[in-house]
Amino acid sequence: MTETEIKQLKSAIHTIPDYPKAGIMFRDITGILDDAEAFKLTIEILANKYKAAGYTKIVGTEARGFLFGAPLAFAMGIGFVPVRKPGKLPRATYAQDYQLEYGHDTLEIHQDALTVTDKVLILDDLLATGGTIEATTKLIRRIGATVTDAAFVISLPDLGGERKLEDIGLSVFSLLQYAGD
Ligand SMILES: O=P(O)(O)OC[C@H]1O[C@H](OP(=O)(O)OP(=O)(O)O)[C@H](O)[C@@H]1O
């Protein structure tokens, strides 16, 4: 990624202090979605990085993971599997509790959405504490599919998510980092 590309994407992201709680610097990715060039660039960089690695599925987590995960799967010519908040998936699911930077929740995956032969790339908009993607990884591994990589548009290195995910055997990549502010 070039410095110009980093600047282009960063200029599309809005930062909202104290949302949704005091002390949180909220990094709003909707500015990438409504900027056709920035959105295309984001998906192209990720598709180029991962296209030759033999992935069979992208898994993205509700809700913002869908916004980047589904177009990336389309660009890579592979399927997309949603991990959703509780009660949203109609077939038999596995469920996993997790902690967020500002709360806690449960995630679910369809039990038959992946098989043991799948090689999965996880895609989410943002890595904060890593709780969301740790739970997502547990769900994928519970099915028996292989997952070794997680990619993000943004990471917040001060919150320790990268370390948490590396500790469970994931390689982490993010297009943009926001540290120290
Ligand atoms: O690394 P973590 O500390 O787990 O935080 C990152 C997660 O938090 C946000 O999702 P959120 O749960 O707010 O849901 P949303 O995508 O539905 O807005 C974001 O989209 C990531 O999925």
Ligand SMILES: Nc1ncnc2[nH]cnc12
């Ligand atoms: N600081 C943050 N900005 C945007 N989304 C988030 N999800 C968790 N922490 C976040």
